[in-house]
Amino acid sequence: MAAYKTKVTGGDAYTLLDTLKLLKLGMGNPLSRAVIRIGDLRRFGKSTGLELALKSFAFNEPAGSIVDRAYYLLLKTVFGLGCQIFGVNIDATKEYLRDSVVRRGVATVLSSIGCYGVTCPQLLKAPFLVVWNFTNACNLKCRHCYQNAGTKSPDELTLREKLKVVDELADAGVVSLAFSGGEPLITPEFYKVAEAVRSREMHVALATNGTMITDEVARLLKKIDVCYVEVSLDAASADLHDKFRGIPGAHARAIEGIKKCVEQGIFTSIAMTVTKYNLTEVPELIKLGRRLGVNRFIHFNFIPAGRGREIVKLDISPEEREELLEFLFEEGKNPGMEILSTAPQFGRIVYESSSGSSVAPTHFYVGNGGKWGLQELAQFIGGCGAGRLYCAIQPNGLVTPCVFMPNLYVGDLRKSRFKDIWSESRVLKELRDKDLLKPGCGICDRRYVCGGCRARSLGYFSDYLASDVGCIRNLDGWEKLKSEVLL
Secondary structure, eight states, rough: OOOOOOOOHHHHHHHHHHHHHIIIIISHHHHHHHHHHHHHHHEEEEEEEHHHHHHHHHOOOOOOHHHHHHHHHHHHHHHHHHHHHOOOOOOHHHHHHSSHHHHHHHHHHHHHHHHSSSSSSOOOOOSEEEEEESBBBSOOTTOOOTTOOOOOTTTTTOOOHHHHHHHHHHHHHHOOEEEOOOOOGGGGGHHHHHHHHHTOOEEEEEEESSOOOHHHHHHHHHHHHOEEEEEEOOOSSSSHHHHHTTTHHHHHHHHHHHHHHHHHTTEEEEEOOTTTTTTGGGGHHHHHHHHHSSEEEEEOOOOOOOOOOGGGGGOHHHHHHHHHHHHHHHHTTTTTSSEEEEEEEEHHHHHHHHTSSSEOTTTTTOEEETTTTTTHHHHHOOSOOBHHHHHHHHEEEEEEEEETTTTTTOEETTTTTTHHHHHHHHHHHHHTTTOOOOOOOOGTTTTTTOOOOOHHHHHHHHHSSSOOOOSGHHHHHHHHHHHTTOO
């Protein structure tokens, strides 16, 4: 499994919403867009003039040439006016922008607004997240593996090619790179490439089965500044987990790996793919996560891809999914550990269960919407982000819209630049247009908040624009699917 979710808690959550408010409402006018484009065209080393100006704004320290300083003053004026007009705290915004990853994300959104204007949902010049299936090699035999991982692919990118990919992603404006697989820690190249990612000021996330995280590995992850570690765990019960993962002792080793990361102060998450096999284990696994001191529990949708196609009968029903998501929302009200879900329907559940007072714009944040409102945030990042907020890279350099769409290739990094693939792919363009979705997702009043899981649609119907029948609003489609595939 693979996921990256930025840590957003407490006051930072309100700053996030205020910053998005400023970007959407204050930067879409012709003057602001012109200012943005000027900075986006200039380069200062490996940074754009826009990125340099944002850093100067955050720290009140103008840098660069006379032209760069002049541009900083121009951007500062635009930001200052926007904060004043739209009631955004300028000092809090500056503090928020002092984080290099946050600043990179804001630069990507600004650059996108400069290029496309404000759109619904927001078109991006670069994805916030790229999940890289770094290797196909794995030491487990998980029954639901979307990648069908096992042995190393003979055409896997070389180390030199991998480092070139890092530079391409950084130059394109990618905010975060999540290493997945296979098992990324199985190859020593992971550490060198992860260091290169951090050197380019991108966020580094690691999705792992946890079995290879020793004291030494955890210390090394901390040393190279891996920002987020997500360990897959299918049950609180060792027997259930090990049977699903195919290797005896995998549960105990994963638990030890989690403990090592927590001890090192790394932001640590437990990821659980929920099926009928382990649905009743959810409450106990959340309790286990709290006892272990992890920062987050995240539920992953089951996707019929890879080896997952062999166990489609274990997919939970729309009613079970609805009940699960409602439970997760209620459980998330308890302090100490974030509770999230990759199911796009979670955004609808959070909004409806809170009577519109809380938001879950995507699977990295749930909280009070304050004076913002869900619809405003959905303009930027609501719902399934496949091909829109994120994409994936296969071990051999092929690009897909999502890790759960492993055979839907939209480009080859051995032949094309990443930024060209991202901007020119027909498939990616279609995934970004929610008005192309077919009934019932396409006619749902929550399509901009949810829109259904595109990978599930592809897996079940070979059509990434088809309805997601895992939703309770598409029960007729689910019943038809059950009769056709004998679920």
